Amino acid sequence: MFLKVSQLEVRYAGRPQAAVNGVSLNLNAGDIGVLIGPSGCGKTTLLRAVAGLEPVSSGEIRLQNQVVGSASVSLPPEQRRIGMVFQDYALFPHLSVGANVAFGIHALRKSEQAARVAEVLALVGLEGSAARFPHELSGGQQQRVALARALAPRPQLMLLDEPFSNLDVDLRERLAHEVRSILKAAGATALFVTHDQLEAFAIGDVIGVMNHGELHQWDNAYTLYHRPATRFVADFIGHGVFLPARLVMREDGVVAETPLGELSDVAECPLPSSYPNGECDVLLRADDVIHDDSAEVKAQIVRKSFRGSEFLYTMRLASGQTVMAHVPSHHNHEVGEWVGMKLAVEHVVAFPREK
Numbered sequence: 001m002f003l004k005v006s007q008l009e010v011r012y013a014g015r016p017q018a019a020v021n022g023v024s025l026n027l028n029a030g031d032i033g034v035l036i037g038p039s040g041c042g043k044t045t046l047l048r049a050v051a052g053l054e055p056v057s058s059g060e061i062r063l064q065n066q067v068v069g070s071a072s073v074s075l076p077p078e079q080r081r082i083g084m085v086f087q088d089y090a091l092f093p094h095l096s097v098g099a100n101v102a103f104g105i106h107a108l109r110k111s112e113q114a115a116r117v118a119e120v121l122a123l124v125g126l127e128g129s130a131a132r133f134p135h136e137l138s139g140g141q142q143q144r145v146a147l148a149r150a151l152a153p154r155p156q157l158m159l160l161d162e163p164f165s166n167l168d169v170d171l172r173e174r175l176a177h178e179v180r181s182i183l184k185a186a187g188a189t190a191l192f193v194t195h196d197q198l199e200a201f202a203i204g205d206v207i208g209v210m211n212h213g214e215l216h217q218w219d220n221a222y223t224l225y226h227r228p229a230t231r232f233v234a235d236f237i238g239h240g241v242f243l244p245a246r247l248v249m250r251e252d253g254v255v256a257e258t259p260l261g262e263l264s265d266v267a268e269c270p271l272p273s274s275y276p277n278g279e280c281d282v283l284l285r286a287d288d289v290i291h292d293d294s295a296e297v298k299a300q301i302v303r304k305s306f307r308g309s310e311f312l313y314t315m316r317l318a319s320g321q322t323v324m325a326h327v328p329s330h331h332n333h334e335v336g337e338w339v340g341m342k343l344a345v346e347h348v349v350a351f352p353r354e355k
């Protein structure tokens with residue numbers, strides 16, 4: 001394992017709650033891990049602890065099997081061979097792009113420095129820009145210079161903390177894809193912090209969802225979306241809606257009774273005995289709910305938002321529950337209308353009933 005974080009706890013003096021609390025994660029060489037979660041959940045603190053910028057209270061951090069951080073060991077940041085990119089580009093304004101990029105490789109011979117600068121500038125798509133100055137570049141270009149500067153010394157691990165948060169939305173999405181390609185081309189292993197879900201999906205091989213200092217799940221995007229480990233993940237990734245359900249055992253398997261009808265013939269349904277009386281809440285994504293005029297169950301449209309090829313309808317069932325559905329945009333119903341709905345759930349994700 002390339003990066004191994006075990007039961008990590010990081011505390012700030014005078015704060016009752018640990019900023020990072022019992023976090024364990026593994027990152028393979030060449031993989032990009034992304035930490036995502038609401039403001040204050042501990043993402044930056046975790047990243048800084050990996051960098052050696054925050055002391056570890058308990059647990060440990062290993063890089064290539066060497067303990068670099070624990071309550072008793074703290075390898076200084078400069079010995080961890082880590083490259084860092086932060087949200088403010090932090091380029092030296094009085095130095096040329098080339099001199100900025102060469103900043104961490106002064107130990108190399110001049111000719112090697114120049115070759116490496118040219119190589120990483122080409123990698124980030126800025127070949128031929130070595131003589132320019134930061135103020136002559138756009139925000140996106142400056143951030144690519146910062147990335148080139150961090151990559152130049154061939155760090156063993158790259159840490160990126162919200163590197164696009166000062167850029168406009170269109171540019172961010174494009175850069176997210178670009179940065180993934182650049183990191184992959186460089187063969188880098190990286191840990192990336194963001195609060196933007198689309199950015200996390202665009203960049204990460206593996207994504208960790210944090211809340212209140214804890215890591216709720218560390219998985220690929222597909223699994224996070226389809227098999228969230230906790231209610232928090234279900235809600236944070238893709239805005240889940242929960243529907244009360246009762247699991248009952250029938251002759252041909254478990255069925256989930258819900259206000260939108262029965263879910264039968266579903267793969268991997270928990271057993272009724274998993275919950276008191278079989279009563280639980282099941283997760284419904286907007287793509288699990290299908291508009292069908294002939295369906296028996298009707299729901300009233302309370303909100304709709306146009307998404308181009310489809311509408312996202314928010315609907316209320318007669319029982320008062322709210323569900324969401326993606327509906328092709330030629331089904332243009334009005335707010336207040338009652339329309340038929342049915343479920344198309346392939347697997348049941350259930351959580352304990354919340355009052």
Ligand SMILES: Nc1ncnc2c1ncn2[C@@H]1O[C@H](COP(=O)(O)OP(=O)(O)OP(=O)(O)O)[C@@H](O)[C@H]1O
Nearest residue numbers: 012015019037038039040041042043044045046195
């Ligand atoms: N230097 C510090 N001293 C004391 N408390 C701190 C310090 N830095 C962060 N904290 C606290 O630790 C918790 C985690 O903060 P952290 O910056 O790691 O969160 P984050 O998830 O990166 O948030 P954001 O997305 O807003 O940057 C927060 O409650 C924060 O107030």
